[in-house]
Amino acid sequence: MSEDSHELDLELSRTARLIRRHCDASLRFDEHFQPVRYCRATDGRLIVPAMAAMQMAEELVLHVPDATDQSLQLMVTGEPFAEHDALGREADRWRIHFGEPEDLQWLALELDLGKRDGFVFDGEALQEPHAFPEHEPALLRAVQTEQNLIEQRVASILGHAPEDARPVAADQHGLTVRVRLGTVRLEFEAPQHDPESSVYLEAVRNLPEIHHDELSN
Secondary structure: OOHHHHHHHHHHHHHHHHHHHOOEEEEEEOOEEEEEEOEEOOOOOEEEEEOHHHHHOOOEEEEEOOOOOOOEEEEEEEEEEOOOOOOHHHHHHHHHHHOOOOOOEEEEEEEEEEEEOOEEEEHHHHOOOOOOHHHHHHHHHHHHHHHHHHHHHHHHHHOOOOOOOEEEEEEOOEEEEEEOOEEEEEEOOOOOOOOOHHHHHHHHHOOOOOOHHHOOO
16 A cells, blocks of 8 residues: 555545544535534434525535534535435434424435545545444443443543433444533444444443543544
């Protein structure tokens, strides 16, 4: 592997981790900007509540975590869906992460292209499907036994003890934990490919302790 290829792979990994870590973004639809919160669908797309104008826009760009030159820019294609559609379960997933949305229309954002720090990434490489979605409910029940450790890891990232810390997603890369003002991401040091509860719990027990000042975009 060439040095340039290795560097690109490292940046791709960092960028995918950034998407997992954040939940707040700014969505540009045509010439307008709107703050949004997203969660990841089981197929890797990003789910956002959407105004009608967003659903009809010809161009969508998601800026993570905000609309600055230093942020990740994701060129996306939005698929509108309703609560009664097959994708309606992803609206429920969003509510589990954040509560009731202001907008009751929805978009599933397919990642087409990513740009960050002079690098350009294929969207498909950044759109990571959940490796074992059918096991997630059981894993979320299992990790309740490690609630004290999870709260400690969340407190380390936030810089203070959370009022509430409830795991709402468990995937091959780690846990997403709902807190009062959003979500906190707890990442494993390496992806976990075995969804068996005892194996997954061991990975949770070995979650690295990350301090707020160690995080970077």
